Amino acid sequence: MAGSTDDQEFCLREVLDVFKSCLTENKEVVIDNYVAGWRGLVRFMNSLGSVFSFISKDAVSKIQVMVNYRNGKNGEQYATIxxxxxxxxxxxxxxxxxRGSFPESGCRTLLRLHRALRWLQLFLERLRTSAADSKTSVMCADAYNESLAQHHPWIVRKAAGVAFCALPGRATFFEVMNVGPPEQVVAMLGDALPLISEVYQVxxxxxxxxxxLNLP
Ligand SMILES: CCCCCCCCCCCCC/C=C/[C@@H](O)[C@H](COP(=O)(O)O)NC(=O)CCCCCCCCCCCCCCC
Structure with missing residues (x-):
């Protein structure tokens, strides 16, 4: 991904732009771009601290499954979702x-990321409309409970809840995004969200x- 290979130069706008570029003219979702978008998000999450590493490990392994399909002998079949x-x-x-002979099919692996994209959409929407004194941990937990949590067992929900408490406050969170002052973050989110939502909906x-939708 151009311009965001260096952690120091990380900018969330570029990551969200990758999601914008996922959709082809006839509304197919390009897997290379989808996966690149997730990579960028994982990099962002890692920069927030090691409490999130159990989450990023799972995301990375799912990203890797998809990359392996793309690089495999049937890679062309995995060009779009x-x-x-x-x-x-x-x-x-x-x-x-x-679960049986194909525990890591592309369809079920991508479904996990797709469900996480719903969390992202809800979380970013909350961030966008939040007041300066809102708590990111609460916004994140609310978005999670409304989406991914419904697919996770108790132990994962518990661990996720603990991790959310380690999220920095809204001001620091916005700074780490490296997009500019808060008004610019809000505007950037307003630009990016409709496209993320479209990728999700398609x-x-x-x-x-x-x-x-219920693949084991
Ligand atoms: C910035 C805060 C980050 C909060 C992330 C919220 C998502 C919480 C997810 C908790 C997942 C715990 C790890 C385990 C997951 C798996 O059990 C479970 C099921 O998989 P299986 O069927 O193969 O067993 N996996 C999943 O549901 C996939 C989870 C993928 C999570 C990707 C999260 C990436 C977050 C990127 C954060 C970027 C934030 C940017 C905001 C400005």
Missing amino acids: QSMVTYELESELVDLAK TEDLYAKHNL
Whole structure:
């Protein structure tokens, strides 16, 4: 990703721009860009401290599964989420009801990231509309409870709750984003959110159409 390979130069705008570039003209979601977006987010999360490492480890391993498919012999089939779904379903490479021969199918792996994208969308929307004295930990927990938490067992929810308490306050959080003064952060979020939401919705509709929203 141009310009954001160095932690010092990290800017969240560039990361969110990558999500903007995910959608092709005919509304397909490009996996390389989707995965690059997640990489940038993970880098941002790592810069917030090591309490988040259990979260980033899981995200990194899912990102790696997708990268391996892209680099594998059927890489072309994994160019977009749409082509992946078609390919994996037609070739019967997905465990549909319970985990079996394909515990790391592209479809189920991407579904985990997709659910996390819903968390991101809700969290960024809260950040965007928050007052200067709002608590990031509360915004993050609310977004999580409304989305990802519903798919996580108690122990993961508990650990996530502990990690959220370690989030820096809104002012510091905005500084780490490295986008500029708070008004600029808010404006940047306003630009980025509709596109992130669109990527989310296109994926959600595709998964719903193929009955893949509950893949084990
Ligand atoms: C900045 C604060 C970061 C808060 C992150 C909120 C998300 C909390 C997720 C907690 C996940 C705990 C780790 C374990 C997950 C897995 O059990 C679970 C299920 O996987 P399985 O079916 O293979 O077993 N995995 C998942 O649900 C995928 C989780 C992926 C999480 C990616 C989070 C990346 C966060 C990027 C933060 C960027 C913030 C930018 C805001 C300006």
